[in-house]
Amino acid sequence: MAQGPEEYEHVDARGDDEKSTSDTTEASTAADADADRDAEATSLARRQARILDACRRKDIEDLQAIAVSNGGFLSDTIRSQAWPVLLGCRIDGRGEREEEKTSDSWTSLPRHRDEDQVKLDVDRSFVYYPSEPTQAQLDEKRAELSALITEVLRRQPYLCYFQGYHDICQVLLLVLPPASRAAAMARLSALRIRDFMLPTLAPAVSQLRLIPDLLGAVDPELSAHLSRIEPYFALSDTLTMFAHNVQQYGDIARLFDALLAREQVFTVYIFAQIVLRRREELVALDEPDMLHFTVSKLPTNLDLEAVIAEAAALFEAHPPESLRAWRRISKASALKTARDVRACASQSLDDGRVFFERQLREMHWSDRRDRVLKAVWVNRRIILAIAVAAGAVYFRKAPIWANLVSWSTPNRNRQ
Structure with missing residues (x-):
C-alpha cells in the first residue's frame, strides 16, 4: 500500500528522533568515559603526590602502607626516590648522595x-x-x-x-x-x-x-x-x-x-x-x-x-x-x-659489619660443635668403653666403693 506524504513525514520524524536519541546516548557515554578518565587521573595525581610527600618527609610507615597497596609506587621515577628512603640512604632532591664523600676512588x-x-x-x-x-x-x-x-x-x-x-x-x-x-x-x-x-x-x-x-x-x-x-x-x-x-x-x-x-x-x-x-x-x-x-x-x-x-x-x-x-x-x-x-x-654500614662478624663467630662455633658431636658419634663405642673403664677405676678407689666392699665381705663370711 502506498504511503502518503504525511506518513513519510511521520517515518522521517521517527528516524530523526531515533538518531537524536542515539547521538545523545553516545555523547553521554563519551562524557561518562571522560569523567572516569578525569577521576582516574585525579586519583593518580593524588597518589603520586602522597608518595612524593612521604619521600620528602622520609615517612617510612606511610611508604610501607603504599608499597603493599594496589600499584605500589607506580613508576620508576617515583621508585628512584622511595627506595633510597626505605633503605636509609641520604639522598637529596636531585638524587645525589648526601653522605660524606670518601677521598679514595x-x-x-x-x-x-x-x-x-x-x-x-x-x-x-x-x-x-x-x-x-x-x-x-x-x-x-x-x-x-x-x-x-x-x-x-x-x-x-x-x-x-x-x-x-x-x-x-x-x-x-x-x-x-x-x-x-x-x-x-x-x-x-x-x-x-x-x-x-x-x-x-x-x-x-x-x-x-x-x-x-x-x-x-x-x-x-x-x-x-x-x-x-x-x-x-x-x-x-x-x-x-x-x-x-x-x-x-x-x-x-x-x-x-x-x-x-x-x-x-x-x-x-x-x-x-x-x-x-x-x-x-x-x-x-x-x-x-x-x-x-x-x-x-x-x-x-x-x-x-x-x-x-x-x-x-x-x-x-x-x-x-x-x-x-x-x-x-x-x-x-x-x-x-x-x-x-x-x-x-x-x-x-658499620652496624652491618658488626652483625656479620657476630653471625660468623656463631657459625664457626656451631661448626666446631657439630664436628665434635660427629666425632663422638662415630667413636661412641670406644668412648663408652673408656668411660666404663674409667668409672670402674674411680669407684674402686672412691670411699663409697671401699665401704660397699667392706660391708659386703663380712656378710659373705658370716654366711
Missing part, C-alpha cells in the same frame, strides 16, 4: 676475591630486560653493572659474593640514578641480605625452614605433601628476591616495592603465599622430583597484586615469631636485625 681499592665470578655472572646478565637492547646498549649496561657490584664489594670486602647477587643489582641499576646506586646497594647488602653474603649458605638454608612451618600453620595437608622434599626449592627466589626468575621488568620492579618496604623475612611470606595459591596443582603431583621441579618454578600467570596483599595478611595472621624454626634463626641474622624497617634505615 673504589677503583684504587684492593681487588675483591670474588671478582672473577662477578665477571662470569655479569657476562650473562640482562637476559629478560631491558627488552630488545642493541649490543652496544647491552655492553654499556653490563659495564655499569660490573662497576656497581665491584664498588660495593671492594668497599665492603668482608662480604662474600653469591651467584644471583647480580640479579638484584641489575634491578636497582635500572631504577635508580647512577649517583644513588652504590649507596643503596651497599646498604641492602650489609643490612638486608647480609645472611646470603656469609662464607656459607647455612643461614640461607635456616631461612628456608620457616616455609614448612608457615605452610603447616595455614594448610597442614599441603605442608605434609611437600614434606617429602627439602625446602631447597625456594632457595633461588628467596636468595635473589625473585629477581632471578621473574621475567617481566614491570613485575620485578613492583615486587621490589613491597620487599624493600617490608622486613627481610617478607620474601619468605611471598614465596609461601605463591605456594598456597598453587595448592591444587601441587597436591596432584606424587613424584618428588616433579614436585620439586614444579614448586621451584614461578607460574607464568602470577597475580602479583593479589600475592602481595595476601602475603601481608599472612604475615599478620602468622608473624615469624610464631613459627617454630624462628627460634633457630641467629639473633645477628638480618631477619631479626632488620625486623623494624625504620630502625634498619637508621643503622650504619
Whole structure:
C-alpha cells in the first residue's frame, strides 16, 4: 500500500528522533568515559603526590602502607626516590648522595676475591630486560653493572659474593640514578641480605625452614605433601628476591616495592603465599622430583597484586615469631636485625659489619660443635668403653666403693 506524504513525514520524524536519541546516548557515554578518565587521573595525581610527600618527609610507615597497596609506587621515577628512603640512604632532591664523600676512588681499592665470578655472572646478565637492547646498549649496561657490584664489594670486602647477587643489582641499576646506586646497594647488602653474603649458605638454608612451618600453620595437608622434599626449592627466589626468575621488568620492579618496604623475612611470606595459591596443582603431583621441579618454578600467570596483599595478611595472621624454626634463626641474622624497617634505615654500614662478624663467630662455633658431636658419634663405642673403664677405676678407689666392699665381705663370711 502506498504511503502518503504525511506518513513519510511521520517515518522521517521517527528516524530523526531515533538518531537524536542515539547521538545523545553516545555523547553521554563519551562524557561518562571522560569523567572516569578525569577521576582516574585525579586519583593518580593524588597518589603520586602522597608518595612524593612521604619521600620528602622520609615517612617510612606511610611508604610501607603504599608499597603493599594496589600499584605500589607506580613508576620508576617515583621508585628512584622511595627506595633510597626505605633503605636509609641520604639522598637529596636531585638524587645525589648526601653522605660524606670518601677521598679514595673504589677503583684504587684492593681487588675483591670474588671478582672473577662477578665477571662470569655479569657476562650473562640482562637476559629478560631491558627488552630488545642493541649490543652496544647491552655492553654499556653490563659495564655499569660490573662497576656497581665491584664498588660495593671492594668497599665492603668482608662480604662474600653469591651467584644471583647480580640479579638484584641489575634491578636497582635500572631504577635508580647512577649517583644513588652504590649507596643503596651497599646498604641492602650489609643490612638486608647480609645472611646470603656469609662464607656459607647455612643461614640461607635456616631461612628456608620457616616455609614448612608457615605452610603447616595455614594448610597442614599441603605442608605434609611437600614434606617429602627439602625446602631447597625456594632457595633461588628467596636468595635473589625473585629477581632471578621473574621475567617481566614491570613485575620485578613492583615486587621490589613491597620487599624493600617490608622486613627481610617478607620474601619468605611471598614465596609461601605463591605456594598456597598453587595448592591444587601441587597436591596432584606424587613424584618428588616433579614436585620439586614444579614448586621451584614461578607460574607464568602470577597475580602479583593479589600475592602481595595476601602475603601481608599472612604475615599478620602468622608473624615469624610464631613459627617454630624462628627460634633457630641467629639473633645477628638480618631477619631479626632488620625486623623494624625504620630502625634498619637508621643503622650504619658499620652496624652491618658488626652483625656479620657476630653471625660468623656463631657459625664457626656451631661448626666446631657439630664436628665434635660427629666425632663422638662415630667413636661412641670406644668412648663408652673408656668411660666404663674409667668409672670402674674411680669407684674402686672412691670411699663409697671401699665401704660397699667392706660391708659386703663380712656378710659373705658370716654366711
